[in-house]
Amino acid sequence: MSITLKDVAELAGVSRSAVSRTFTEGASVSEKTRRKVEKAADALGYHPNALASSLTTGRTKLIGLVADNFHNPFFLEVFDLFTRGLQDRGLRPLLVNLSGETDPANSVRMLRQYSVDGVIVASSTLSPEFARAFRDARVPVVHSFGRFASSPRVHVVGIDNVECGRMAARTLIDRGYRRIAFLGGPESATSTQDRFAGFMQVASADPVVVVSHSFARTYSFDAGRVEMTKLLMTDPAEAYFCGDDVVAIGAQSAIRSAGLRVPEDIGLIGLNDMEMARWENIDLTTIRQPAPQIIDSSIELVTAMLEEPGRYPEARLFPCEIMERGSLRPLS
Amino acid sequence: MSITLKDVAELAGVSRSAVSRTFTEGASVSEKTRRKVEKAADALGYHPNALASSLTTGRTKLIGLVADNFHNPFFLEVFDLFTRGLQDRGLRPLLVNLSGETDPANSVRMLRQYSVDGVIVASSTLSPEFARAFRDARVPVVHSFGRFASSPRVHVVGIDNVECGRMAARTLIDRGYRRIAFLGGPESATSTQDRFAGFMQVASADPVVVVSHSFARTYSFDAGRVEMTKLLMTDPAEAYFCGDDVVAIGAQSAIRSAGLRVPEDIGLIGLNDMEMARWENIDLTTIRQPAPQIIDSSIELVTAMLEEPGRYPEARLFPCEIMERGSLRPLS
C-alpha cells in the first residue's frame, strides 16, 4: 500500500537503518548515503510514519487539547493561538470536546490510548481535579486558564482571578458607582468563585458601597442575558462586573432591550478582552486577559515537561489590565 | 514504563494473543480466558495502545480536521459539532490550523505522517484544489462547506451557494427594495463567487432593480465594518446581502456608528444563522445553513470511505431557509 522504509532501502541499496538514520536528526550518516537515500525517498514519495516511530522513541508529538466551552467566542481565539503555537513547534493538537462530560476518567483513558506526549486543559471552569487526573496517570499536563493555587499540585498558567475581581471593584468605585454588583459566570467555576471573592473583598471594605451579586448559568450570551433580564425586573445596580465578556454582552443586550442605555443607565465591565469587545456596537470596557502569553507559556511548560517529567509543579500568573472602552462612565 | 500486553499476559497466565483477542471486537476467546484477562488488565490498569495496533490494522481512528478561519464564531459551532460527532463515533479529531497557509502539500504530508484515516476540510474559502490534494495522496477526504460542483472530483457536503444568492436577491426584492447590493466575503472564496453569481442572476433579471457589489477582505467583523464604512461615504444601497453573518454584523455596526438604523435606513441579510444572529442586539435576518446536517453527513461520508476507499465522489447539498428577524423591513 504505502511506501515504507524497506522500499526506500531497497531502491537506494542500503540497509533499513541507513534510511532511518537519514530521517532522524543528529544520527550518523555519511553525505554519500544520505544523498542516495534522499534520492530514493523522493522518487518513491516516502515519508516516515510518525506513529510507527513513536513506538520506539516513545514520543508521538501529539498533545491533547481538552476544552469544555464551545459557546464562548473567546475560546475560538484560544484554539487559534494553541493550534498555531503547537504547530510552530512541530506538535499536533488532538482536540477533546468535554461538553457535558464530568468524569475525567474517559478523557484520560482515551488520551493515554493515543499516547499523547502531554495534555493541555484549556478551561476556566473545570475543577483542578481534572488536570490532576492526568498527572496521576503520569501524563504531563498543564491547566491553562485554571485556578491559581499557592501550592499548586499541577502546572497552572493563567491570571489571578481574585485580583481581577478586586481590580473590577476598584474601577467601578473609582468611577463613582455606589451600588455595584457582581454578575458572575457559573457558580461552580473556579474562575467565578475567585473573581467573586476579590470583588467582594474590595466592595465590602468600602462603607459607602452597596454590593450585591448573582450568577449566570454558563459563560455564554444567553445566560448573561437571562440573568440581567431578571435583575432588571427588580432594582438593578448602577454597574456590574460581569463574569466574562460574553456574559457582559448578553447583559448589555438585555439592558438595551429594556430601553436602557449602557453606560448612561447601567455600567458594565467584562473580562477577557475578546475580539468582539472591540466591536463598535459592543464597545465593552473589560479586563484584558493576556491570552497569547498564557498560551505560549502553557506550550512552553508542557514541552519542558517532556524533557523533565517529574518537574516540580508551578503556577504562572500574568497580569491583567483594564481596557477602557465605552461601557462605563468616565472617571469624573 | 507503561503496562503492555505482555504484562497482562504474564499475570493472567495466557499468551499475548489471548490478551489481544479479548480486546478486539469479535475475536474468538472463551469466557473463561476473557475473565482471567480482564481481571489481570484491571489489576494493572492496562489499556491497549491505539497507535501500536494501528500499525497492523491500518486504522488509527484519527481524522484530520482542517480549517482556515479562526476569526469567525460560526466555526466555533462547527468545531463543536465536528468534535462531538467524531467522538461519538469513536474517532479523534487532529486539528490543523491553516491560517495563512496556501500550499496543501504541507498539511497533506503531515497528516499522512500521522496516518489519519481520513480528512475533513471544513472551509468555505479554500479552493477545491486543496481537498483534491488529499485525494491524490489517497487519503479519504470530504470537503465540508465546500463548493458544489455538478461533477465533483472529491466528496463535497454543503449548500448551494448560487441558490442562496438567488434566495437573498428574491427576498430583498420581495420586500420592495429597489437599490440592492451584494457585500461579499473575500472575492477569492468559492462561496463568495457562487453567492455573488446567484444574487446577480436574479437581481439583474429584474428591470427595475438597481444592483451593485463589493467585497470584504475576509469573512470577519472588521472586514465587514471597513467595507460598509466605505460604502456609506458615497451613495449606499437600500439593502445588502452580506457575505455571511459576521460580515453582516460588521456592516450593521458601521451603519449604526454612522447614525443610521437597521432596518429603517438600510436593510441587511446575512448567511449562516450562527448563534449570534439570534442575539437581541444583533437580531439578524439571515439564511440558515444547516450546519448540524452538513457536519453529520460529512462524518458519515468520511467513515463510509474507510470501508470503500474508491467510493465514487458525490456532492451532497442541504437546503437553506430564511430566518426572519429584524434586519429587513417586513413584507408589505
Next chain:
DNA sequence: TCGTTTTTTGCAACCGGTTGCAATAACTCT
C-alpha cells in the same frame, strides 16, 4: 605505509500490538 582513532554501516532485537495457521481442547452425535 601502517597502526590508531573516528565515522559509518548493517545486523538483529525490540517497540506494542495483530493475525494466519496448525495444534489442542471442548462439544456433538450416534
Next chain:
DNA sequence: AGAGTTATTGCAACCGGTTGCAAAAAACGA
C-alpha cells in the same frame, strides 16, 4: 466411548520504524 465438528489457543511472523553493538570503512598521524 469414539469419531467428527467446532471453538479456543499459542506460535511465530509481521506492521514500520529505531537503536545498541560490533564489524567495516574512512580519516588521521607519524
